[in-house]
Amino acid sequence: MSKGRLEAFTDGVMAILITILVLELRVPEGNTLGALRPLVPVFLTYVLSFVYLAIYWNNHHHMFQLVDRIDGSVLWANLHLLFWLSLFPFATGWMGENHFGALPTSLYGVPLLMAAIAWTILERRLIALQGPGSGLAEALEDGFKEWISLAAYLLAIPLAFVDPRISHGLYVIVALLWLVPDRRVETHLAERRV
Amino acid sequence: MSKGRLEAFTDGVMAILITILVLELRVPEGNTLGALRPLVPVFLTYVLSFVYLAIYWNNHHHMFQLVDRIDGSVLWANLHLLFWLSLFPFATGWMGENHFGALPTSLYGVPLLMAAIAWTILERRLIALQGPGSGLAEALEDGFKEWISLAAYLLAIPLAFVDPRISHGLYVIVALLWLVPDRRVETHLAERRV
Amino acid sequence: MSKGRLEAFTDGVMAILITILVLELRVPEGNTLGALRPLVPVFLTYVLSFVYLAIYWNNHHHMFQLVDRIDGSVLWANLHLLFWLSLFPFATGWMGENHFGALPTSLYGVPLLMAAIAWTILERRLIALQGPGSGLAEALEDGFKEWISLAAYLLAIPLAFVDPRISHGLYVIVALLWLVPDRRVETHLAERRV
């Protein structure tokens, strides 16, 4: 079973999600700066969710470079990931339009957490299929960032009720953590060529 | 005629449909749990429709692995399938927003039924093209799940007026039936390699 | 310059247009048959526009099977076609929601006419590039259906003000004309193989 169509479908869904996000930026009435002001939190949330989806696409792209075999279980593990990603626009809209209130801030963490879990399941499934000595297993063996992210989401969800700003800080820190270039896959690809 | 572009177009349409569904989950006003309550039936219907579209994509992917030849009639049989799938977001939205009322529950079954019929037409057309001894013909010869599904939809449409919960039960059972891994195509692909 | 990316982009835009159409089928309030009645003209217009976009995708697919070379002018001729196709959802929505009034019926013909002209330009440009003895030139030399369609749109636009039903009839006849399988390209592909 070839991975081409799984990649194409995933690219399609992620491309649509990343552009549907922007539909929450509704065109305001009036043409003054004041009319734009209520859009500021919506815009900031948009940027955060855009970065998260970009990170997922990027990591998906990297991980599948080292994948040679897939099966039916991988298709479903991937669809499970896409399900949680598909809730990002809703969570983004709710947090943005409520000016970062406690409950929407907390709930924004739920699809983040579930997508991270779905990612881990997909990753484990792929490693099992490629075999223990495979490039994928070696490249992803420590999973340090994955565990930090899960811990941060688990903290951010309840702490939003103490102060939403703690959760915002955690969401931003995790995003920055992933923006720092992750050389594991590229290093491995380079070594393979030698 | 190559199947690549048919697969790409189908992936595109399905990727869009599966993400358009989520637009029915409209961002509520207010930031309390109470504001989310009316969304519960919408969300449950969303999950069901997401699973149905995921099943169709998965089965499409599997079936076309065994397809070597297509022609103009396959393009139209495939577009006919996409037409009925394209009505899923509408049927989903109507059932979800009306809290599973009798008529919307009944009508939800219509695109399900028509898509199942369109699928059968596409499958028969492809088997005819590949020839009677082909892998596709052998892999799909019994069609047991297909007949169960058609029967369930035909029951669910009128029984919604007796009690919508019967129809919901049938819709969920059919979805679960297809989620159970279908090994026919994968078994065949594995045998072919031997 | 390879045609792969032009095909992929075109498939993407057409897949989105064909699914955006369905957004005009807005979920009605209320869960009675009466709530669905105003949607009947919207639904019929949806079916018509779906068929038109499906025909364009189908013909695009067929035509590009015989294309070996493209250049920058083909990219723009193709984008010009996509521009007019992108107005289908608007024209569809306006005609459907106004119950087939005279002006919306007339205006529905404008993107149809312009897309047909854009198609002709793209076709001529491609034939010129492939050369006079090419398979594309031979397969498409008569262009009978193209001329009939242009004439029908040119009649339908003014005649909507006499009686919109004349225009509806013309739009449906042209669609049916193209649904009848067009064997020119397939015949040519089959001959080439001999």
Place this chain on the structure above:
Amino acid sequence: MSKGRLEAFTDGVMAILITILVLELRVPEGNTLGALRPLVPVFLTYVLSFVYLAIYWNNHHHMFQLVDRIDGSVLWANLHLLFWLSLFPFATGWMGENHFGALPTSLYGVPLLMAAIAWTILERRLIALQGPGSGLAEALEDGFKEWISLAAYLLAIPLAFVDPRISHGLYVIVALLWLVPDRRVETHLAERRV
């Protein structure tokens, strides 16, 4: 690392953006010519933004023809470009619905300017990766149009407050400048073949 998936994802996002634009052309109530009148500025802005996105897709297509290698930094430079392009529908809707007021006209220039800067970053990154003697470096060395465009956007943003028509003129002139065929890449591809 192969460029195929980056191209496919970019095509997906651009295809969606170019079709989401048309959602701002909301179906008017009433079926008279008068009901269409308020849509005229929305339509004109739509045409302008469609052309800009088409130019970006076209240039992206051309540039990547000469690209042999990409890395993680290219993925992010490309996502950065897509971020600014994703704001086109919002900027288009705001300018169109406010009948070309001063502030929306000025702000329309911001994503144009930022996308042009993001384009330049992507271009420089790609040239650095392909090496100084590469075809890409030679084909794009002067960058005349890129500098003219940046200057025009930098002028259009403040001058909208003097008279929005100056900015509209600048936006249209830059678009026309890019519509004039740019033979640099095609010339280079032709030479390479010799």
